[in-house]
Amino acid sequence: MALxxxxxxxxxxxxxxxxxxxxxxxxxxxxxxxxxxxxxxxLSFSGVLKDKLNASENAKxxxxxxxASYIYSDNSTFDQPDGNNxxxxxxxxxxVKNALLQxxxxxxxxxxxxxxxxxxxxx
Numbered sequence: 128m129a130l131x132x133x134x135x136x137x138x139x140x141x142x143x144x145x146x147x148x149x150x151x152x153x154x155x156x157x158x159x160x161x162x163x164x165x166x167x168x169x170l171s172f173s174g175v176l177k178d179k180l181n182a183s184e185n186a187k188x189x190x191x192x193x194x195a196s197y198i199y200s201d202n203s204t205f206d207q208p209d210g211n212n213x214x215x216x217x218x219x220x221x222x223v224k225n226a227l228l229q230x231x232x233x234x235x236x237x238x239x240x241x242x243x244x245x246x247x248x249x250x
Contacts, residue, residue: 133164139236140158145175148194153222156213166200167218 158164168211175196204212 132193133239135239136236139199139239141179142232143229143236144223145170145172145194145230149225150222150229152198153218153225156218157215157222160211160213160215160218163211165213166199166202166231167204167213169202171199172192 149172152168152170156167175194201212206214207213
């Protein structure tokens with residue numbers, strides 16, 4: 128059994144994977160802000176979470192989720208005459224929200240390490 132193969136570490140690792148993928152999607156949206164006809168993309172966090180929970184309940188089926196399959200385009204809004212629907216303010220707010228989530232996950236991982244160091248020093 129590996130030292131870092133715990134449920135807490137796995138959940139944090141998966142959370143960081145989702146946060147990193149979300150960061151890539153937001154960056155891609157912002158880089159295409161002037162591309163005519165570009166549709167804003169989002170990562171379906173609830174879809175990823177639901178599938179990860181189902182996978183963890185059924186532990187014998189340890190499948191790797193491909194986060195790219197949870198990305199969807201927003202076809203419902205048209206903000207600009209050229210068909211591009213990327214709103215810079217919205218994307219920047221999502222980026223900040225995502226950065227705060229990443230910081231929280233890193234702090235949680237740091238807490239896990241602190242707990243392990245404390246447990247090891249008491250032996």
